Structures are given as C-alpha cells and as structure tokens.
Amino acid sequence: MTRSFREIIIKNIFAFFAFLSVLLLGLIVIFLFREGIPLFQQISVFKFIFGSAWYPTYDPPEYGIWPLIVGSLVVTLFACLIAVPLGVLSAIYISEIAPASVKEILKSVIELLAGLPSVVLGFFGMVIVAPWLQETFDLPTGLNIINASVMLAIMAIPTISSISEDALYAVPREFKEASYALGATKFETIIKIIMPAALSGISTAVILGMARAIGETMVVLMVAGGAAAIPESIFDSVRPMPASIAAEMGEAPFGSGHYHALFATGIVLFFVTLAFNLIADYISNKFKEVGSGTL
Amino acid sequence: MSKYFKQLLLSSLCLLFSTSVVFAESIVIKGSTTVLPIAQATLEAYMKANPGVNISLSGGGSGDGIKALIDKSTDIANSSREIKDKEVELAKSKGVNPVATIVAIDAITPIVNPKNKVRNLTIDQLSQIYQGKIKNWKEVGGDDLQIVVISRDSSSGTFEAWAEMVLNKAKVAPTAQLQASNGAIVQAISKNRYAIGYIGLGYLNKSVKPLTVNGVQASAKTAISKEYPVARPLYMYTNGQPAGGVEKFIKFVLSPAGQKLVAKEGFVPLAGTKEKSKKGKK
Numbered sequence: 001m002t003r004s005f006r007e008i009i010i011k012n013i014f015a016f017f018a019f020l021s022v023l024l025l026g027l028i029v030i031f032l033f034r035e036g037i038p039l040f041q042q043i044s045v046f047k048f049i050f051g052s053a054w055y056p057t058y059d060p061p062e063y064g065i066w067p068l069i070v071g072s073l074v075v076t077l078f079a080c081l082i083a084v085p086l087g088v089l090s091a092i093y094i095s096e097i098a099p100a101s102v103k104e105i106l107k108s109v110i111e112l113l114a115g116l117p118s119v120v121l122g123f124f125g126m127v128i129v130a131p132w133l134q135e136t137f138d139l140p141t142g143l144n145i146i147n148a149s150v151m152l153a154i155m156a157i158p159t160i161s162s163i164s165e166d167a168l169y170a171v172p173r174e175f176k177e178a179s180y181a182l183g184a185t186k187f188e189t190i191i192k193i194i195m196p197a198a199l200s201g202i203s204t205a206v207i208l209g210m211a212r213a214i215g216e217t218m219v220v221l222m223v224a225g226g227a228a229a230i231p232e233s234i235f236d237s238v239r240p241m242p243a244s245i246a247a248e249m250g251e252a253p254f255g256s257g258h259y260h261a262l263f264a265t266g267i268v269l270f271f272v273t274l275a276f277n278l279i280a281d282y283i284s285n286k287f288k289e290v291g292s293g294t295l
Numbered sequence: 296m297s298k299y300f301k302q303l304l305l306s307s308l309c310l311l312f313s314t315s316v317v318f319a320e321s322i323v324i325k326g327s328t329t330v331l332p333i334a335q336a337t338l339e340a341y342m343k344a345n346p347g348v349n350i351s352l353s354g355g356g357s358g359d360g361i362k363a364l365i366d367k368s369t370d371i372a373n374s375s376r377e378i379k380d381k382e383v384e385l386a387k388s389k390g391v392n393p394v395a396t397i398v399a400i401d402a403i404t405p406i407v408n409p410k411n412k413v414r415n416l417t418i419d420q421l422s423q424i425y426q427g428k429i430k431n432w433k434e435v436g437g438d439d440l441q442i443v444v445i446s447r448d449s450s451s452g453t454f455e456a457w458a459e460m461v462l463n464k465a466k467v468a469p470t471a472q473l474q475a476s477n478g479a480i481v482q483a484i485s486k487n488r489y490a491i492g493y494i495g496l497g498y499l500n501k502s503v504k505p506l507t508v509n510g511v512q513a514s515a516k517t518a519i520s521k522e523y524p525v526a527r528p529l530y531m532y533t534n535g536q537p538a539g540g541v542e543k544f545i546k547f548v549l550s551p552a553g554q555k556l557v558a559k560e561g562f563v564p565l566a567g568t569k570e571k572s573k574k575g576k577k
Binding site (some may be wrong): 053054055056057058059067126127129130131134140141142143221226228229236237239243246247248253279 | 328353355358359440441443447448454455464466468469470471472473474475479482483486487489490
C-alpha cells in the first residue's frame with residue numbers, strides 16, 4: 001500500500017463521517033416533511049398556523065396551533081429577558097474581571113449547568129418552584145409562563161455565557177491596551193471597546209441560546225402547565241409546541257390526522273429554529289470584525 | 296472473506312427462521328390504546344415464562360382492533376367498549392364470531408388537594424367544570440377559589456374514557472392544563488389546592504383526595520358492581536371461544552399473576568368477580 005493511496009483512504013473516511021451527519025439530518029428532514037405534509041390535504045396551512053383551537057382527537061378534529069406557537073414564543077422571550085443579562089454579564093466577569101482562580105471555578109460550574117439533564121430541571125421546577133410561586137404570589141397555579149421561563153433561562157445561560165465568553169476572549173489585546181493608554185478606566189474599556197468589538201459574537205450567543213430555549217421539550221412539558229389557550233397574563237399556563245408533540249405523539253394513532261398534525265407542528269418548530277440559526281449566522285458574518293479582531 | 300461472511304449470515308438466518316417455524320406460536324394483538332399497557336405488561340411476562348411464543352402487539356384504537364378481528368388480521372382485538380351491533384353483523388357476514396372476555400376494569404376517579412373542602416361532585420358538575428362553565432369552587436360548595444382544571448393529553452386512554460363517560464364528548468376548555476401522565480397529575484394536585492384532576496384508580500395515593508361521584512366512592516367493588524359511574528370494563532375480543540395459544544394467553548391475563556400486572560398498570564383487577572367472560576352479542 002503506497003503512502004498516497006493510504007492518504008486517499010484516510011481522506012475518504014473523514015469525508016464519509018463528515019457527510020454522514022449531513023445525510024442523517026437530510027433524512028430526518030425528509031421524514032419530517034413526509035409525515036407532516038399530508039395534514040395539509042385536510043386543512044390549509046393558514047388555518048393550521050393561525051387556527052386558535054387545538055382539538056385533534058375530537059370529531060371533527062381542529063388543528064389550530066396558534067396558541068402553541070404563542071406559548072413557545074412567550075416562554076422563549078421571557079427566558080431571554082432573564083438569561084441574556086445573566087449570561088452576558090457572567091461572561092464579561094469571567095473573561096475580563098475575575099482573577100484566574102475564580103475564573104476556572106466559574107467556568108466549570110457554568111459548564112456543569114449545561115450538563116444538567118432537563119428532566120431534573122423540570123422536576124425541580126414542578127416540585128420546588130411551582131408550589132413556592134403559588135404560595136408567594138397567591139396564584140391559582142405555579143405551572144405557568146414565569147416558571148417555565150426561569151427554567152429555560154437556566155438552560156440557556158451556559159450557551160449564552162460560553163459563546164459570549166469566547167467572543168470577548170477573541171477581542172485582541174491591542175484594543176484593550178490602546179484604550180488603557182488613552183486613560184480609559186477598566187469599566188469604560190469593557191463597555192466602549194470590548195463589548196462593541198465582541199457584539200457579533202454576543203448576538204450569535206443570544207440567538208443560539210434562544211434556539212436552545214424554543215426547542216427544549218422536557219422542561220416546558222413539566223412546568224409550563226400545558227393549557228392550549230392564548231395566555232392573558234404571565235401567570236397563565238401555556239403549552240409550547242415541543243410539549244404538545246411530546247405529550248401526544250406517544251398515543252396518536254399512526255397515520256391519523258392527529259399524527260400528521262404533530263409532525264406538521266414539528267415542521268413549524270424546525271423552521272423557527274432554522275430561522276434563528278440563519279440569523280445567528282448572518283449576524284456573525286455581517287458584523288464580523290476584520291483584521292486582528294476576527295473571532 | 297466477504298463470501299464467507301455472507302454464507303455465515305445466510306446460514307444463521309436460516310437457522311433462526313427454521314427454529315421459529317418449529318417452535319414459535321405467534322399471536323397478533325391489536326386495538327385499544329387503553330388496554331395496550333395491560334397487553335404489553337402481560338405479554339412480556341407471558342413471553343418470558345413461555346419462550347418461543349411470539350406475540351406482536353399494536354395499538355390504533357378499539358375500532359381498529361375490531362376491524363382487524365373482522366378481517367382476520369388479528370387474533371385478539373383489545374377494546375375499551377363493547378362491540379357495536381353493526382360490527383357484529385359485519386363480522387357474522389364474514390364468518391367471524393366475536394366473543395368478549397373482560398380482562399380488567401378501568402375506573403377513573405376525580406381528585407383534589409386534601410385541603411379542598413369539596414367531597415362530592417355530580418357527573419354534570421364535573422362536566423361543567425371541565426368545559427370551563429363552572430369556574431369557582433364556591434359554585435359547587437367549596438371555598439371562593441378559582442378552579443384550576445387539569446386534564447390529560449387528548450390522545451391518552453384515560454382522557455378518552457373521561458371524555459366519554461363524564462363530558463359525553465363535549466370539548467374540554469382550552470385553558471385546562473395538561474399533564475402527560477397519571478403520576479404527574481397526582482404530583483400537581485398534591486401541591487395545588489385550586490386544582491382538580493382525574494386519574495386511573497390504581498394511581499390514587501394519600502397525597503390527594505378522591506371525590507365521590509354522584510355520592511359513590513370509586514373502588515374496585517363499586518366499579519365492578521357498576522354503582523360507580525366513571526368505570527368501564529375492558530375487553531379482549533376473539534373469533535369464537537379463545538383456543539390454543541390465544542386461550543393460554545388470555546387465561547394468563549385472567550390468572551392471579553396476570554391480574555396483579557393489571558393492578559400494577561393502574562387498572563382495577565377482576566378479583567372477586569365471578570363473571571369473567573361474557574359471550575358476544577347475538
């Protein structure tokens with residue numbers, strides 16, 4: 001076996017594994033569409049997305065997922081309001097302010113948070129946070145938007161924090177040194193120099209964190225309450241799309257309208273996360289620092 | 296080398312099939328998703344005890360199971376309702392004689408938090424609560440608190456039974472919360488004095504309070520005597536009296552060991568009843 005021949009084999013093996021994941025993704029997408037599209041022979045896309053009644057097992061069935069979409073967006077939005085300040089500020093502290101020893105501990109703790117199984121977090125939300133919320137604010141139910149948002153925020157913080165931290169870390173030394181040389185304080189340097197230079201990376205982090213939150217299933221299934229109605233306050237229960245799919249797929253008869261409707265919900269979810277990823281990609285390309293500031 | 300491998304594969308496949316032809320008895324079970332957990336648990340135990348027996352199980356609903364029985368594409372049709380006259384007629388015209396065996400009883404009990412003062416609700420009140428027409432506990436004799444309605448996901452067997460026996464197919468209010476399992480409902484109710492939920496009788500524990508329905512306490516006894524209104528028998532239908540492997544399997548389901556599994560899955564076992572099998576409608 002010649003050396004060049006071995007090179008070729010190795011190259012192809014690597015290429016095979018690289019394309020394998022693409023192939024798998026492709027197959028999953030095809031499957032998703034094949035199982036979801038037949039629904040639209042029964043109802044129009046518009047009625048499916050903007051219909052406000054979700055009664056898939058009744059006769060005649062109603063497949064309106066608007067309350068589910070609203071549920072997903074609302075919990076994601078509130079999760080972001082909590083996770084973005086926490087994630088970004090902790091990233092700034094870790095990368096710019098903390099002494100080396102604290103930095104190491106904080107970094108690994110936040111990474112540990114990322115490894116926390118979502119079912120554990122969901123159980124925590126259900127058994128500890130929900131009764132506490134209910135007692136403290138005298139609510140009819142603790143399984144609501146706020147509870148789900150807090151739990152999702154905990155899941156999104158590691159994503160936001162670690163990607164933001166990479167972005168901050170990539171800001172070149174010269175920028176900081178130039179700033180200090182001009183007499184700026186540490187705070188001014190962070191706010192006016194480092195943050196803007198890392199903004200594209202931080203935005204990417206935020207959007208990937210949102211994508212993480214909107215696709216999360218177990219937590220919302222356990223703590224969002226699961227009411228398929230459009231919420232009127234932040235203490236109402238909602239049923240985000242992944243929760244609906246997870247709860248109902250197990251027993252939806254194979255090939256029924258309900259089954260197709262759940263897959264079609266999956267298609268909607270797929271497009272939402274795809275959009276988030278494309279936006280993240282666009283931002284990180286468009287506002288990329290060129291030259292030595294490149295991430 | 297690959298040729299050798301292929302031969303090996305082929306011969307081992309042959310071996311596999313030939314043994315299965317010689318020893319395997321295969322039984323096909325189809326139908327109700329409510330009965331599915333019973334069938335699943337019992338067939339696992341049965342197959343363990345009788346190696347070589349091959350039972351395939353699928354859901355699809357009571358109607359699908361009975362359809363399959365009429366088409367002779369299944370040996371046992373699980374059903375959470377009695378066979379309809381129309382289906383019997385169709386079966387007879389195809390030379391199939393559906394015979395019902397009651398394998399368990401499905402009793403569903405409404406539950407509230409132990410702090411809730413309400414002890415009894417009528418079927419009608421339950422129906423109104425689940426449709427969102429009664430919104431406050433004071434309307435049914437409780438404290439002045441909003442009612443938080445907790446329901447199961449609409450494809451579960453428990454939901455199906457509840458919708459049929461209590462709501463009479465009326466729609467559950469969209470503001471009703473959803474929990475994905477009996478256990479999750481118990482968990483939620485035990486922490487929430489505003490809430491009402493419903494569970495299979497087998498999941499009842501001390502952390503929640505069962506309500507009487509129309510004044511009757513849900514129990515194995517009242518469910519079997521049909522005094523308790525939210526209970527129904529679960530059936531396995533066969534073509535003619537069960538015979539051979541099918542008979543053995545159904546006997547196992549009805550045996551103390553099988554009924555123990557029934558109880559474990561949250562249903563009411565048949566223990567204490569004499570009426571274990573009942574002929575199909577004529």
